[in-house]
Amino acid sequence: MKKTKCLIVDDEPAAHYVLQNYIKQNPQLELVHQCYNGIEALNYLRSNSVDLMFLDIDMPEITGLELLATLPDPPTTILTTAYSEFALKSYDFGVFDYLLKPIFLPRFIKSVERFLASQKVETASDICSSFLVKVDGAMVEIDFQDVLFAQSYGNYVKIFCFKKIYVASITTSELESLLNTNNFMRIHKSYIVAIDKIKSFDKNNILIGEETIPIGITYKRALSDKLKSE
Known part of the structure; x- marks a missing residue:
């Protein structure tokens, strides 16, 4: 698997520690270099190429936006800053995303997953075959094909797979954004299911494996339309 080469540009050591x-x-x-x-x-960029740059805006000598304006062909850039007032202006420079400090891991993951999905460095099946979530303080890679359904669990989400249940430190909405929407669908405020794993359904419930999962009232029409199109 070809890795995405990353560069961190920030004048604060603490920011380097978090992103690193x-x-x-x-x-x-x-991570190939830090400035x-x-x-x-x-x-560094005059003689080296990177795939993704994490760039602070407010730095001495030249700002992050001035750096982007100076570079003839800047790498794909995710801005990292404590100042939200730069957000609108930053998109004039063609940045990929804008992360507001302090940067929390779920937001970082969402941004990186969007970037990886947009790249053509691997085949489409390689790019979309798995996703990452935090479980017990460590990142775990889960194959899309292994997922049966996910259930809200307080400040966490239980991800039910064929052989294991993961309790991930992520919200249901954040997980929904990571999943392939062609096969995964929210059918209840507390449940996301894999459409191709549904064994049977009626107007109120679906059956996946041995689990009966309720269908929320507001999701019934969308689910019915989705199942009819399959």
Whole structure:
């Protein structure tokens, strides 16, 4: 598997520590270099290429946006900053995403997953075959094909697979954004199911494996339309 080469550009060591830790937990990412100001980044990028740059805006000498304006062909960039007022202006520079500090892991994962899905560095099946969630403090990779359904569980989500149940540190909405919407669907405020794993259904419930799962009133029409199209 070809890894995505990442560069961190930030004048704060604490920001480097957070991003370095997040990148390390993702097997599809590789941190190849770290810069502490825009001049260092400019010099590095003159002779090196990266796939993804995590770039702070407010830095001494030249700002992150000034760096982007200087580079003739900047890498795909995710801005990282504590100042939300730069958000709208930043998209004039063609940035991929904008992460507001403090950066929390679920938001980082969502941004990176969107980036990976947009790239053509691997076959479509490789890109979309799995997703990452945090379980017991560690990142776990789960194959889409192994998932039966997911259930809200307080501040966590239980992900039911063929051989194991994972209790992931993520919200149901965040998990929904990671899953392939062609085969996964929210059928209740507390449940997301794999459409191809449904054994049977009636107007109030579906059966997946040995589990009977309720269908929420607001989701009945959409689910019925989806199952008819399958």
